[in-house]
Amino acid sequence: MDYQIARHNMVENQVRANKVTDPLVIAAMEEVPRELFLPESKKGVAYVDEDISIGNGRYAIEPMVIARMMQIAEIETTDVALVIGAGFGYSSALLSRVAETVVAIESDATMVEKAEKILQDNNYDNVIVVEGDVVAGYPKQSPYNVIMFDGAVAEVPEAILAQLAEGGRLLAVVREAHKVGVARLYEREHGVIGHRDLFDANVPYLPGFEPVESFVF
Template sequence: MDYQIARHNMVENQVRTNKVTDPLVIAAMEEVPRELFLPEGKRGIAYVDEDIPVGNGRYAMEPMVIARMMQSAEIARSDVALVIGAGYGYTGAVLSRVAETVVAVESDKEMASIAEKTFQAHSYDNVIVVEGNLAEGYAKQSPYNVIVFDGAVAEVPANILDQLSEGGRLLVVVRAPGKVGVARLYERENGVVGHRDLFDANIPYLPGFEPAESFVF
């Protein structure tokens, strides 16, 4: 399989056709080999336009969703970004081509180790993988200019919103039970965090961020 051709076709047919025009985002999607950030048995489907299951309840998020959220974040070359749910590292890798530094938090020890080794082997020197509880983010290096969740959530924890800098942007797909998910942009302005909805995106939940079970009487 010619991954370079597949990657170019992904950008042309999935990214550009879904309202992504930011040249930095498009260049990042063209550059980063998605197949490197998947388990070996999944590499043949690296460029399909869907979320790819990678084990342990985790998914590699659909490239179009990543690209549209990055464009909405208006990432600057000087920005420091946080990824909640590094997985095997693809979202962090794409962000690293646009932002100055990326911190990627991962709770799965094996995934964190593989992502770190992949970053090192392919000279993604501005990405740091941290093993830890996803729901806690990584306050030690906060505040962040950009925070991206690599999966859907029922709601965004307040403690992660607290890790946004002034002017910071948080991108996440929020899914209420039984409803279609929506990509949402949170922004901190004058110390207050507000949000607006961007587009529909029905991606899987990030483990640990599912809706709380409710009892029916």
């Protein structure tokens, strides 16, 4: 399989076709090989327009969603970004081609080890993968100019919103229980965090961020 041709077709048919025009985002999507960040058995479907299971309840979310969120985040080359849920590192690698530094928090020790190896072996030197509680974010290196979730959340924890810098942007797909997911932008301006909904996106939940089911008696 010619992955380079498949990747180019993905950019043309999935990314550009969904109103992504930012040249830095397009370049990142063209450059970063998604197949490197998938299990061996899934490499052949690396460029399909869907979320791909990477094990343990985790998914590499569809490239179009990542690309649209990156464009809306208006990432600058001096920005420090935080990725919640590193997985095998695909989203982190994409952000690293635009931001100055990327911190990726991941709770699964095996995935941390795998992500570190893939990123180091392929010279993504401005990505730092940290093992820890994804629900808490990574306040040690905060504040961040950009925060992105690599999976859907029922809600964004206040503890993670607190890690946004002034002027910072947080992107997440928010899926309340039994509702359609929506990509949402949170921004901190003059110390106040506001948000607005962007587009529908039904990516799988990031483990730890699922809705808490309530029982009606």
